[in-house]
Amino acid sequence: MEYTYKERCCLPDFLYVVKLLYVKDRRNSLLYFITNLLSAPILFGELFTTKYVVDLIQNFNPNTYQHILLLVSLLMVMLYLAGLNSSLRAIAITNLTSTSIYELEHTILEKTSKLSTALLEDPATKTKREKAKRLSLIDLLDQWTGVTVHLITLVVLMVVLSVYGFYILVLIILGVQILQLYLMKRMSQKVESISANQTSSVRMINYLVDLLINRNSIPEIRMYRMSSYLFSSMKESFTNNFKQMHRKVIYSETLNFSQRLIMILLNGTTIAILAITIGSSGQSAGLFVLLLQISSQLFIVIPALTRVYADLAKSRLRYEDYTSYLDLEEQVLRDQEVNSNRNTDPMKVQVHQLFFRYPTNAKNTLSNVNMTIHPGERIAFVGENGSGKSTLVKLILGLYPATAGNIQWFKGENEVLALNVTQDTRVVFQDFIKLQRPIRENIALGNMATIHDDSRLLAAMKKAEADNYGVRLDTLVGPQFGGIDLSGGQWQRLAIARAYLNDGALMIFDEPTAALDPYAEQQAFDTFMKLGDQRTSIIVTHRLYMSKFVDRIFLVEQGEIVESGTHEELMRVDGKYKKMFNRQSSLYV
Numbered sequence: 001m002e003y004t005y006k007e008r009c010c011l012p013d014f015l016y017v018v019k020l021l022y023v024k025d026r027r028n029s030l031l032y033f034i035t036n037l038l039s040a041p042i043l044f045g046e047l048f049t050t051k052y053v054v055d056l057i058q059n060f061n062p063n064t065y066q067h068i069l070l071l072v073s074l075l076m077v078m079l080y081l082a083g084l085n086s087s088l089r090a091i092a093i094t095n096l097t098s099t100s101i102y103e104l105e106h107t108i109l110e111k112t113s114k115l116s117t118a119l120l121e122d123p124a125t126k127t128k129r130e131k132a133k134r135l136s137l138i139d140l141l142d143q144w145t146g147v148t149v150h151l152i153t154l155v156v157l158m159v160v161l162s163v164y165g166f167y168i169l170v171l172i173i174l175g176v177q178i179l180q181l182y183l184m185k186r187m188s189q190k191v192e193s194i195s196a197n198q199t200s201s202v203r204m205i206n207y208l209v210d211l212l213i214n215r216n217s218i219p220e221i222r223m224y225r226m227s228s229y230l231f232s233s234m235k236e237s238f239t240n241n242f243k244q245m246h247r248k249v250i251y252s253e254t255l256n257f258s259q260r261l262i263m264i265l266l267n268g269t270t271i272a273i274l275a276i277t278i279g280s281s282g283q284s285a286g287l288f289v290l291l292l293q294i295s296s297q298l299f300i301v302i303p304a305l306t307r308v309y310a311d312l313a314k315s316r317l318r319y320e321d322y323t324s325y326l327d328l329e330e331q332v333l334r335d336q337e338v339n340s341n342r343n344t345d346p347m348k349v350q351v352h353q354l355f356f357r358y359p360t361n362a363k364n365t366l367s368n369v370n371m372t373i374h375p376g377e378r379i380a381f382v383g384e385n386g387s388g389k390s391t392l393v394k395l396i397l398g399l400y401p402a403t404a405g406n407i408q409w410f411k412g413e414n415e416v417l418a419l420n421v422t423q424d425t426r427v428v429f430q431d432f433i434k435l436q437r438p439i440r441e442n443i444a445l446g447n448m449a450t451i452h453d454d455s456r457l458l459a460a461m462k463k464a465e466a467d468n469y470g471v472r473l474d475t476l477v478g479p480q481f482g483g484i485d486l487s488g489g490q491w492q493r494l495a496i497a498r499a500y501l502n503d504g505a506l507m508i509f510d511e512p513t514a515a516l517d518p519y520a521e522q523q524a525f526d527t528f529m530k531l532g533d534q535r536t537s538i539i540v541t542h543r544l545y546m547s548k549f550v551d552r553i554f555l556v557e558q559g560e561i562v563e564s565g566t567h568e569e570l571m572r573v574d575g576k577y578k579k580m581f582n583r584q585s586s587l588y589v
């Protein structure tokens, strides 16, 4: 894929960064711009003062003595100012760098939090996000500034050369500069498109590295001697990346070499033209020194401008990736009115002709699902692995939009918007979050308003029996940052404790007890049943004995509801549920 950026008017990337940094860090932004503004005048001040000093020395007489001293002092002040200016500029850049890194990360995360779950799961979105993260806002700003400052310097140098009649030299320099800018821009875009295309294979390499060092995967990797297989997969990705990097280096080095060659030729031509012209026209020594300084400045400014222009072209492509991530469609914001009028009336859920397909799947995961869950009803979803139970739960939570058909939610007479469903829902997921943070935060996830309410947190912990392994609210859990290690069941109890922190209009337990021992499982189930007394609740389970105690059971098979009713009704119809139930019962006798 050839990478090009859309040329938009008014330097949107430059203005975006300037505005953002100015709002977030006004002092350093001002310092940065002032120091950059001053750098060109200070440089030209130095050049012309030197010229006048040399001219005065050439035409020395006792009256010029004081002038010379004054100009030399001025020159020293300017040299001092140049040093001070560049130190202040470095300080401003360092401070702006931390602001810009934080702001970029923050903007991308904020955007991510507004995307729909379906979009987030799309691998294309992940690649877009990784590409967006390659942007450096401060580099973009500094490259724009660099291009501007070098360009102004070059133009002034050209004007000075023109004033002294070196028109041909000016034309040659401008021609060479334009050619270089064009070539370097092309090279940058090519190199950048190669790097951008590597993001997904870099993700794969990171994943493989993580597998090899992650404590959860290490035991199995060692047991099954998978290391060498994983190493060879990693090597394959590395080799691929290496080949692309090789192409990248060839491109850039060819151009760098051509650029150096052009500069050498230009250097020789300039010195020859200056020497011949000045030698033959008998100009002042001051002018000679000035022109020599100009020529040496030219050989600093031209390569610097070319390099920074090429870097800018690269950053502008990254900026395009960044904006294309920020342009992704967001979920509609939550309805504030419903938010403030929150009540805990049990929820009614109506599912009508529902079809659902994951963006990455070829076929539907759910088909033709119809059901009405009445307020306060206790429901069980049962079915074999992969039948679609958790997917149905995610749709009932409003996390994914239906592919066809619809789901409606009601509290009393009021319809609840899909995006507000999660506000009044308490869920214990199958794959719950294990925060490598204090216990307090792990439990308070169920209701962040209680994070400092020790008595509520402790009560929830007690109910979930998560307090009987010698931990306190501020105990750090998870080994990643040196916290205590928990077993699968202990983590699960923390997740269950979250559910006790809230009054939800809808409670969902998606296999919440898989890691618990039978006694703890029984207790957890009793508590779910009690919690579900006043509100609509859904439990997803493989333990069919639990479904005996709910009001209605839905048996899911290959994404369809194939049977529904109470335990007794389903046992009477002599269908699939009965077979499954009897098969499980036979395992325990």
Ligand SMILES: Nc1ncnc2c1ncn2[C@@H]1O[C@H](COP(=O)(O)OP(=O)(O)OP(=O)(O)O)[C@@H](O)[C@H]1O
Residues within 6 Å of the ligand: 121, 358, 360, 361, 365, 383, 384, 385, 386, 387, 388, 389, 390, 391, 392, 430
């Ligand atoms: N995020 C996803 N993206 C793509 N496909 C998915 C995703 N989640 C689940 N699936 C697919 O949807 C199908 C149903 O999965 P789901 O987790 O809903 O089943 P389940 O009945 O809850 O299974 P289990 O009892 O094993 O938990 C599976 O074939 C799975 O591959």
